[in-house]
Amino acid sequence: MRKNYKMLLCYDGSRYYGWEHQPDTDTVQGRLEEAFYAVFGEISEINGAGRTDAGVHARGMTANVWLDTEYPTGRIRRLLNENLPDDIAVLEIKPASDKFHARYSAVGKTYCYTCHYGEYRAVFDRKYVYELDRTPDLDAMRKAAAILTGKHDFASFCRQAAGYPSTVRVVDVISVEQADGYITFTVHGTGFMRNMVRILVGTLLEVGFGKIPVSEVEKILYAKNREAAGYTVPAQGLCLMKVDY
Amino acid sequence: MRKNYKMLLCYDGSRYYGWEHQPDTDTVQGRLEEAFYAVFGEISEINGAGRTDAGVHARGMTANVWLDTEYPTGRIRRLLNENLPDDIAVLEIKPASDKFHARYSAVGKTYCYTCHYGEYRAVFDRKYVYELDRTPDLDAMRKAAAILTGKHDFASFCRQAAGYPSTVRVVDVISVEQADGYITFTVHGTGFMRNMVRILVGTLLEVGFGKIPVSEVEKILYAKNREAAGYTVPAQGLCLMKVDY
Numbered sequence: 001m002r003k004n005y006k007m008l009l010c011y012d013g014s015r016y017y018g019w020e021h022q023p024d025t026d027t028v029q030g031r032l033e034e035a036f037y038a039v040f041g042e043i044s045e046i047n048g049a050g051r052t053d054a055g056v057h058a059r060g061m062t063a064n065v066w067l068d069t070e071y072p073t074g075r076i077r078r079l080l081n082e083n084l085p086d087d088i089a090v091l092e093i094k095p096a097s098d099k100f101h102a103r104y105s106a107v108g109k110t111y112c113y114t115c116h117y118g119e120y121r122a123v124f125d126r127k128y129v130y131e132l133d134r135t136p137d138l139d140a141m142r143k144a145a146a147i148l149t150g151k152h153d154f155a156s157f158c159r160q161a162a163g164y165p166s167t168v169r170v171v172d173v174i175s176v177e178q179a180d181g182y183i184t185f186t187v188h189g190t191g192f193m194r195n196m197v198r199i200l201v202g203t204l205l206e207v208g209f210g211k212i213p214v215s216e217v218e219k220i221l222y223a224k225n226r227e228a229a230g231y232t233v234p235a236q237g238l239c240l241m242k243v244d245y
Numbered sequence: 246m247r248k249n250y251k252m253l254l255c256y257d258g259s260r261y262y263g264w265e266h267q268p269d270t271d272t273v274q275g276r277l278e279e280a281f282y283a284v285f286g287e288i289s290e291i292n293g294a295g296r297t298d299a300g301v302h303a304r305g306m307t308a309n310v311w312l313d314t315e316y317p318t319g320r321i322r323r324l325l326n327e328n329l330p331d332d333i334a335v336l337e338i339k340p341a342s343d344k345f346h347a348r349y350s351a352v353g354k355t356y357c358y359t360c361h362y363g364e365y366r367a368v369f370d371r372k373y374v375y376e377l378d379r380t381p382d383l384d385a386m387r388k389a390a391a392i393l394t395g396k397h398d399f400a401s402f403c404r405q406a407a408g409y410p411s412t413v414r415v416v417d418v419i420s421v422e423q424a425d426g427y428i429t430f431t432v433h434g435t436g437f438m439r440n441m442v443r444i445l446v447g448t449l450l451e452v453g454f455g456k457i458p459v460s461e462v463e464k465i466l467y468a469k470n471r472e473a474a475g476y477t478v479p480a481q482g483l484c485l486m487k488v489d490y
Contacts, residue, residue: 010368010369011368012368012369012371057369059369074364077364077365078364081364081365081366086366086368086371087368087371088368089365089366089368090365091365119319119322119323119326120322120326120334120335120336121326121331121334123255123256123257123331123332123333123334124255124257124302124304124370124373125369126257126331126332128369
């Protein structure tokens with residue numbers, strides 16, 4: 001009998017064309033499907049909590065899958081990990097209720113975006129940070145972050161806003177922390193649109209570099225126009241940390 | 246007038262055939278020479294504190310170089326970093342006394358060797374750890390480490406011992422720490438022979454896995470024979486942390 005399982009995954013997105021399975025491209029979901037096929041001999045549909053873009057990483061992607069197996073979960077995890085490349089790992093797999101769906105049951109997500117700046121580049125984590133050539137003004141970024149936090153129409157912070165029935169989202173945390181040459185943006189909200197976190201961070205950085213005055217930030221929200229916001233920072237600094245249920 | 250400079254370097258050794266310049270291979274020293282040539286238009290001889298093997302990393306390699314330049318050191322560093330690949334960085338460059346030689350003036354070195362074990366592999370730092378498939382016995386490894394610490398003839402812990410005038414070395418620290426699925430071996434000594442740290446760690450792991458009893462460890466020292474010691478652990482877990490002067 002088929003049973004529903006919830007999985008916690010991590011992956012280095014550097015060499016993948018994102019999460020979502022696509023024919024003839026290397027994706028995280030595609031690699032997971034191959035691993036499930038190798039272990040169970042049948043095609044399993046894997047529902048991810050969201051579709052991370054090409055090059056985006058995850059330390060806490062959640063997915064669910066229906067399986068007809070008597071294997072204990074420890075064995076499933078071990079067999080899957082043996083069949084996955086070394087840049088994807090199943091951290092946890094456990095039985096879930098029939099109603100659980102990784103995407104539709106999700107009530108919140110936390111992303112981190114990591115920048116590095118300094119007299120020299122980050123060497124060992126260079127694939128997981130966005131290297132800055134100057135130090136942004138943290139106070140200005142924090143002021144802007146406070147303005148953007150809340151329930152807003154984030155149409156300006158979205159690629160292809162027209163594709164969404166609504167562009168209103170609740171972002172309850174946008175924090176900016178600095179330590180040892182790293183600047184980490186932590187963003188938590190109920191849901192995010194395409195490129196939304198990367199455009200939020202790009203806009204904050206433009207504020208931090210004095211290109212956008214803090215007084216203009218509210219106007220970007222009102223504009224409901226992608227052109228009004230800052231640039232889209234590169235994928236490699238972004239990591240999906242946690243999905244809430 | 247030529248002046249002597251001391252440099253602190255870090256590099257991800259994954260894609261290099263070690264530190265030492267060799268024709269037609271990609272080495273860290275070779276890349277540094279290219280960067281110096283790009284900046285100063287002449288070939289500079291770079292003396293490293295030691296020759297890390299292929300795949301070995303460094304967070305604190307020290308080198309010295311004689312330069313005829315009026316550039317302030319901040320500018321030299323910036324120009325070098327602009328001309329280095331993103332897996333090598335000059336952390337620091339400063340004037341040194343004429344007598345300073347990175348290799349001959351060195352009085353000690355610290356290496357770290359990092360293993361990971363657990364129900365799943367390390368994903369983000371997979372190129373900097375050695376993945377174990379079992380948990381070794383830490384107590385046994387610590388007992389063995391205590392036996393190996395000190396001034397000994399380390400001929401058994403050396404590749405091609407015959408190439409050295411003496412195989413006696415002082416290793417004053419061999420610590421074994423465990424945290425969050427990682428086991429870190431920290432080794433400090435006055436000097437190390439070829440593969441010495443990797444054979445020390447391989448021997449400790451064989452003790453930890455019960456393949457070599459703690460009571461046999463002293464006999465390995467007496468044997469003065471590479472065959473008596475444990476295996477050579479892979480390069481990727483090894484990192485040169487610091488050189489003392």
